[in-house]
Every structure is written in C-alpha cells, then in structure tokens.
Amino acid sequence: MHSVSQLVRQGGHIASLTSIINQHPWSEFRNSGVAQRTAALARAVTSGILDAPQLQNNPYGLGQVRTRTIAGQCLAVDTRGQPIHEKERLGMVIS
Numbered sequence: 001m002h003s004v005s006q007l008v009r010q011g012g013h014i015a016s017l018t019s020i021i022n023q024h025p026w027s028e029f030r031n032s033g034v035a036q037r038t039a040a041l042a043r044a045v046t047s048g049i050l051d052a053p054q055l056q057n058n059p060y061g062l063g064q065v066r067t068r069t070i071a072g073q074c075l076a077v078d079t080r081g082q083p084i085h086e087k088e089r090l091g092m093v094i095s
Contacts, residue, residue: 048093065089 044050048062055061068077075083 049090051093 045061051065056063076089
C-alpha cells in the first residue's frame with residue numbers, strides 16, 4: 001500500500017508540470033480569476049493531464065488512462081497491465 005509520502009510524491013508530478021503549463025495557452029492560470037482557472041482545469045482534463053477511465057466516451061474528457069486495482073490500490077498501468085508511475089504516465093500524455 002502507498003504511504004502518504006508516496007502519494008504526495010506521485011501527485012507532485014502533476015504539480016511539476018508548471019514549466020509545461022507555462023508553455024501552453026493556459027499559463028494564465030496562476031494570476032487569473034475563477035473563470036480562467038476553470039478554463040485551465042478544463043484544458044487539463046481534455047488534454048489528459050487529469051484523466052480517468054470513467055471519462056471514456058465523454059465529450060469533455062479523454063478517458064484514455066488505463067487503471068487496475070493492485071493490492072487495494074487503483075494504479076495507472078501500461079498496455080501490458082503493469083503499474084506505471086504518474087511521472088511516466090504524464091510523460092506519455094505530454095509527448
């Protein structure tokens with residue numbers, strides 16, 4: 001089972017996308033109002049940065065991430081069903 005520090009580290013990979021976010025039109029996120037933040041979050045969902053299998057066939061999300069429950073944890077997995085780290089998954093999304 002993941003410890004809290006492991007979950008924080010995995011979640012930190014999303015936060016580490018700051019340099020990539022700054023290269024995209026949604027770089028206004030940091031210094032913007034609610035409407036702009038909402039639009040930035042929507043783009044994060046539609047681009048796959050924030051994804052979930054439940055979004056498949058949803059016009060507002062990709063739903064391309066694959067997950068499996070392994071030892072009670074819902075983990076992102078590769079095409080072979082092997083667990084991958086969030087950093088690796090995000091690397092595939094933004095490449």
